[in-house]
Amino acid sequence: MSFEVLWRYMPSLLGGFGVTVLCWSLGAALGLVLGFAIALLNRLRFAPLRWLLQACVEIIRGTPFLMQLFLLYAGGPFIGLRLSATTAGVVGLGLYSSAYFAEIFRGGFNAVPVGLVEAAISVGMKPFDILWRVMFPLALVAAIPAIVNMLIVLSKETVVLSIITVPELMYQMQTMAAETFTAFDSIFAMAIFYWLLVEAVSRVGRWLELRVTAFMTEKARTA
Amino acid sequence: MSVPAIEMRDVTKAFGALAVLRGVDLVVDRSEVVCLIGPSGSGKSTLLRCVNFIESYDAGDIRIEGKLIGYHDGSGGRRPMGARELREMRREIGMVFQHFNLWPHMSALRNVAEPLRRVRGLSSTEADERARAMLARVGLIDKADVYPGYLSGGQMQRAAIARALAMQPRLMLFDEPTSALDPELVGEVLEVMRSLAAEGMTMLIVTHEMGFAAHVADRIAFIDAGRIVEQGPPRHVFHESAEPRLRQFLQTYHDRNSF
Numbered sequence: 001m002s003f004e005v006l007w008r009y010m011p012s013l014l015g016g017f018g019v020t021v022l023c024w025s026l027g028a029a030l031g032l033v034l035g036f037a038i039a040l041l042n043r044l045r046f047a048p049l050r051w052l053l054q055a056c057v058e059i060i061r062g063t064p065f066l067m068q069l070f071l072l073y074a075g076g077p078f079i080g081l082r083l084s085a086t087t088a089g090v091v092g093l094g095l096y097s098s099a100y101f102a103e104i105f106r107g108g109f110n111a112v113p114v115g116l117v118e119a120a121i122s123v124g125m126k127p128f129d130i131l132w133r134v135m136f137p138l139a140l141v142a143a144i145p146a147i148v149n150m151l152i153v154l155s156k157e158t159v160v161l162s163i164i165t166v167p168e169l170m171y172q173m174q175t176m177a178a179e180t181f182t183a184f185d186s187i188f189a190m191a192i193f194y195w196l197l198v199e200a201v202s203r204v205g206r207w208l209e210l211r212v213t214a215f216m217t218e219k220a221r222t223a
Numbered sequence: 224m225s226v227p228a229i230e231m232r233d234v235t236k237a238f239g240a241l242a243v244l245r246g247v248d249l250v251v252d253r254s255e256v257v258c259l260i261g262p263s264g265s266g267k268s269t270l271l272r273c274v275n276f277i278e279s280y281d282a283g284d285i286r287i288e289g290k291l292i293g294y295h296d297g298s299g300g301r302r303p304m305g306a307r308e309l310r311e312m313r314r315e316i317g318m319v320f321q322h323f324n325l326w327p328h329m330s331a332l333r334n335v336a337e338p339l340r341r342v343r344g345l346s347s348t349e350a351d352e353r354a355r356a357m358l359a360r361v362g363l364i365d366k367a368d369v370y371p372g373y374l375s376g377g378q379m380q381r382a383a384i385a386r387a388l389a390m391q392p393r394l395m396l397f398d399e400p401t402s403a404l405d406p407e408l409v410g411e412v413l414e415v416m417r418s419l420a421a422e423g424m425t426m427l428i429v430t431h432e433m434g435f436a437a438h439v440a441d442r443i444a445f446i447d448a449g450r451i452v453e454q455g456p457p458r459h460v461f462h463e464s465a466e467p468r469l470r471q472f473l474q475t476y477h478d479r480n481s482f
Contacts, residue, residue: 118277119324119383123338123390124314127306133337137328215328215370 002185009176016172017193023086023168024155024197027093031154032147034094035101040131042106053102060099066160068096073164089161089168097154104150108143109135140212148205155197169193226289228253228394228425229274234283236269236449243269244280245449251394254423258436260460261446262472267429270446271398274427275316276309287312288393314342317387317395321402323379325371331358331382332367335389343390357385361415377408381415394425401432413439433476437461445469 073088120130162171177186229251236244243266259267272278276293294301335354339345361381401409437457444454453466
């Protein structure tokens, strides 16, 4: 175990960690927005659109992320889509996770009791208000554990970006390992970094979960 | 004779092959309290849900103060009513559900104030003010900031009544409002409904509370297999009518409740 090597490479490792966090957070944000949009569009009673979206979801879920990323980064230029490695990485993570988030949100919406929506319809609320004031908060309650879970999975999927030369943590680690022949040290350091990230994500996740379910906790008794 | 609050004529409704409503005629006058009774599966809840078109009906007319709900009759036949117009009709019709259907992520006050803000367009101050007044009216002012999960069934149903009432509806529909309550909580809800009736609210109530129906209803309609087979003042329906299915229904009810 060579701390000297780790110390020497720390700037690039920290830089890589920064890129990892950036790619993860932007990719996750994109995935959440796209996934939510897909879940909403699926609710429209327009069958062709629903089939199309469901086909996309199935394709994304049915193929490896690595393949999708290659297709986007290396295949993109053939259809005029030239993305930098990092942009391709973020877009790739976003598309990939959108399929999972779409299913998570779909499940969340399905978990909203129909009577609560009927109550909103019966007072004459507009569809938009019903969606945002009644359905969305309750769908979120049902979906938040799965969302946090997916965010954690996604934070570790970022390692795949190293293959298309995104200078994220895995990429920097591999560079360090190749230049200094410190395979064990780099794997050890990597474990620490990812564990820190996952721990942070799950803590934020728990906080979020408590926030959106505040009405079910003991404090809500008197609010 | 003024236009009735609700006028149903030959209303039919099927779920697939199952005919639930098979030609219902029923009139509810303004300030009248009508109770719908009947065996389970008879179509009484479906009928009630057709009145504010939460459930669509297949044929026949349902008119709210003379205006057909859910459809437009034109020269080219019948076409569905637009969403906006339907919303405008629905906000004049209060509805209370068997399972309360309070929004669990909002306090009692927010539950009542939310539709006032979103639908009636009140400011948050005005909405809160009216919501508090409504909660006070149903005896829940001290529970204003409590979430539904921490209210008893009776309190939840009273909050739900306040929510419907705050909209100042022209009429109120009740779908088995006490069926999900513990027996000792039924009274407080019926009390609120009784005071509403006394103030002249037009009410159509699906209920199994025969005692309440007998004392509060102006008229009782007995529905069986998708048709109203008997209706009239409580005394007539409960004591005078010889309608065999009604007699059998009341006998079953009586047997179950005697000990």
